[in-house]
Amino acid sequence: MSTSIIIVLILTLIIYIVSALSYSVRIVGVKTGRIAISASIFSIFSLSSRTATTFQEPLLAKVIEKSLNIGSTQGVEFSFRLVLAFSTAGTIIGAILMPTFIKLFSKAVESFSIYRSVPKLIIHSFSKSGIEQFKSSLAKPKRQNIAQLKSLHRMPKKIILFNIIACSISSVGVLASLYSGLTHPEFRTTCSTLAPIINGIATILLTIFIDPYTSMLTDDVIRGECSELQFNRCIIFIVFGLILGTILAQFLLKPAAYIIGIIAKII
Numbered sequence: 461m462s463t464s465i466i467i468v469l470i471l472t473l474i475i476y477i478v479s480a481l482s483y484s485v486r487i488v489g490v491k492t493g494r495i496a497i498s499a500s501i502f503s504i505f506s507l508s509s510r511t512a513t514t515f516q517e518p519l520l521a522k523v524i525e526k527s528l529n530i531g532s533t534q535g536v537e538f539s540f541r542l543v544l545a546f547s548t549a550g551t552i553i554g555a556i557l558m559p560t561f562i563k564l565f566s567k568a569v570e571s572f573s574i575y576r577s578v579p580k581l582i583i584h585s586f587s588k589s590g591i592e593q594f595k596s597s598l599a600k601p602k603r604q605n606i607a608q609l610k611s612l613h614r615m616p617k618k619i620i621l622f623n624i625i626a627c628s629i630s631s632v633g634v635l636a637s638l639y640s641g642l643t644h645p646e647f648r649t650t651c652s653t654l655a656p657i658i659n660g661i662a663t664i665l666l667t668i669f670i671d672p673y674t675s676m677l678t679d680d681v682i683r684g685e686c687s688e689l690q691f692n693r694c695i696i697f698i699v700f701g702l703i704l705g706t707i708l709a710q711f712l713l714k715p716a717a718y719i720i721g722i723i724a725k726i727i
Contacts (some may be wrong), residue, residue, distance in 0.1 A: 480554025
């Protein structure tokens with residue numbers, strides 16, 4: 461396995477762990493009553509995810525170019541599917557870390573109101589009291605939360621479905637465009653530039669359906685029109701949908717690459 465693929469796998473884990481944990485921010489915002497501060501502090505964590513994403517595509521493109529240069533494309537599909545497997549693993553790890561992250565992040569939000577400075581908050585996190593807070597925040601998912609996945613009662617089924625579709629498209633978009641360039645080397649550049657269009661579909665689903673719904677649900681909890689239990693249950697289903705989306709992406713890799721190849725020929 462090449463160094464580029466190993467780096468991509470590590471970056472993929474980071475991206476999808478942060479992606480899964482991002483839904484914890486709304487839970488923390490509801491618990492602490494500080495939604496704006498929660499989102500602001502989490503942007504520090506999401507910065508690592510955005511940075512990792514910028515390196516992922518060039519490294520994968522390099523793998524394609526090396527394969528074409530040596531005239532052997534064996535192993536490329538396996539590498540791409542391994543990346544998708546790591547996206548599933550990263551999402552699962554993020555889901556498992558959610559209880560710990562919620563406790564830890566809640567304390568960080570409360571501490572920010574005291575220090576009122578991100579650098580001071582970071583310094584505090586490495587202090588003796590900060591380390592003690594981290595140890596006391598360690599928690600594992602509760603069985604009753606996992607058991608809630610058995611019933612879709614009063615759950616937004618369309619939102620969950622759209623979330624699964626959006627996650628699968630965003631997971632496979634870049635990989636499919638690069639893989640299409642491998643199977644259609646004469647249109648390699650065109651195929652790679654189609655990735656943002658594919659991911660745009662996922663962005664539209666997130667922007668029109670999923671994000672507004674979770675924002676509305678957050679406001680409902682703040683106003684007392686929805687219970688925290690119902691809200692947390694909805695978030696659990698959405699995160700579980702992310703896991704299913706990354707699994708579905710495995711089945712979409714070749715069909716999506718085929719469709720991108722056709723589009724590249726037409727335009």
